[in-house]
Amino acid sequence: DTEVTQTPKHLVMGMTNKKSLKCEQHMGHRAMYWYKQKAKKPPELMFVYSYEKLSINESVPSRFSPECPNSSLLNLHLHALQPEDSALYLCASSQERGGQFKAFFGQGTRLTVV
Amino acid sequence: GQQVMQIPQYQHVQEGEDFTTYCNSSTTLSNIQWYKQRPGGHPVFLIQLVKSGEVKKQKRLTFQFGEAKKNSSLHITATQTTDVGTYFCAGGATNKLIFGTGTLLAVQP
Numbered sequence: 001d002t003e004v005t006q007t008p009k010h011l012v013m014g015m016t017n018k019k020s021l022k023c024e025q026h027m028g029h030r031a032m033y034w035y036k037q038k039a040k041k042p043p044e045l046m047f048v049y050s051y052e053k054l055s056i057n058e059s060v061p062s063r064f065s066p067e068c069p070n071s072s073l074l075n076l077h078l079h080a081l082q083p084e085d086s087a088l089y090l091c092a093s094s095q096e097r098g099g100q101f102k103a104f105f106g107q108g109t110r111l112t113v114v
Numbered sequence: 115g116q117q118v119m120q121i122p123q124y125q126h127v128q129e130g131e132d133f134t135t136y137c138n139s140s141t142t143l144s145n146i147q148w149y150k151q152r153p154g155g156h157p158v159f160l161i162q163l164v165k166s167g168e169v170k171k172q173k174r175l176t177f178q179f180g181e182a183k184k185n186s187s188l189h190i191t192a193t194q195t196t197d198v199g200t201y202f203c204a205g206g207a208t209n210k211l212i213f214g215t216g217t218l219l220a221v222q223p
Contacts, residue, residue, distance in 0.1 A: 042202055042213035043157060056210060090156060099206025100145050100164075105156040 003027055006091050006106035014114055015081060021109045023074040023091030029104070031097040032074040034066060035090040037108070043090055049074060050097035081113045116141050118205045118214040126220040133193050135217035137186040137203035145206035146179055146186040151216075152199040160188075193221050 004025045013019050023032065031050050035043035048056035049068045063085075065077040074091055088108045094101035117140045127133050137146065145164045149157040161170055163179035163186065170177045176189045186203055198221050203214040 040216075040218070042216050044213075045210055048210060098209055099143075099147075099204075099211045100162075102147060102159045102162055103149075103157075103204075103211060104159070107156050 004091055004093055004104050004106035006089075006109050008109055009107065010110050010112075012112045012114060013078065013081065015083070017081075018077070018079045020078065021076040021089055021091075021111075023076075023106055024072055025093040025104070025106075026072055027093065027104065028071075029093035029095055030071065031094045031101070032068065033092040033094075033103065034064075034074070034076050035092060035105075037088040037090055043105075047076075048097060055097060078111075081111075083113050086111055086113045116205070116207060116212050118203060118212050120201075120203060120214040120217050122217055123215065124218045124220070126222065127193050129195060129221050129223050130192050133190040133197070133219055135188050135201050135203075135219075137188075137205075137214050139184045139205045139212075142183050143205040143207070144183075146183075147204045147206065147211065148177060148186075148188055149202045149204060149213075150199050151202065155199070157202060190219075193219070195221050195223055197221055 007022045034046040037043045046060045047066045052068045067075040090108045091106040092103040094103045147162045148160040151157045167181045168179040174191045178187045200216045200218045202216045204211040
């Protein structure tokens with residue numbers, strides 16, 4: 001059972017649409033992450049938030065805009081996406097930021113850009 | 115940049131056969147984690163290894179961390195159909211995890 005909840009589970013959007021992905025965790029974790037995963041590939045880190053502040057942006061295009069309203073919530077705002085942005089978007093959290101902490105993943109949002 | 119490679123990319127076994135996936139990093143790691151992702155699912159944490167040469171077991175799964183902390187392996191004894199999925203190692207770097215390329219395991223009943 002996952003303790004990281006993502007909504008929606010599936011999303012189809014046009015290239016001119018604006019949409020948001022949402023992620024929530026109630027484990028008291030202080031680090032939250034967005035990953036992008038294409039088929040048959042490993043998760044690719046996009047953003048890291050630590051104590052509600054953006055600490056890592058892995059050179060992600062500005063059409064992806066993260067937001068951390070509080071320690072339990074993480075959003076990913078999407079605007080003017082391209083078909084190649086279609087992927088599984090995974091949210092994760094860990095006790096603290098850093099590779100020594102195990103990550104808990106949400107079930108993901110499967111995004112299709114048409 | 116830092117890379118973590120896994121071999122093989124894909125392995126197909128008969129149920130009851132053993133399976134091993136190998137993970138190699140281009141740099142020394144502080145720790146290694148292993149995750150399993152079922153088809154259509156999300157990565158689920160299996161284990162973390164921290165010490166050089168560490169070996170840990172979980173039932174039929176045996177995990178090893180190399181002496182130089184640059185490689186790791188996962189061995190499954192007597193595979194079952196429930197073992198199907200992609201196994202990712204993830205190397206601990208200073209402020210993030212670096213996921214390996216993954217090994218997809220298929221188990222034929």
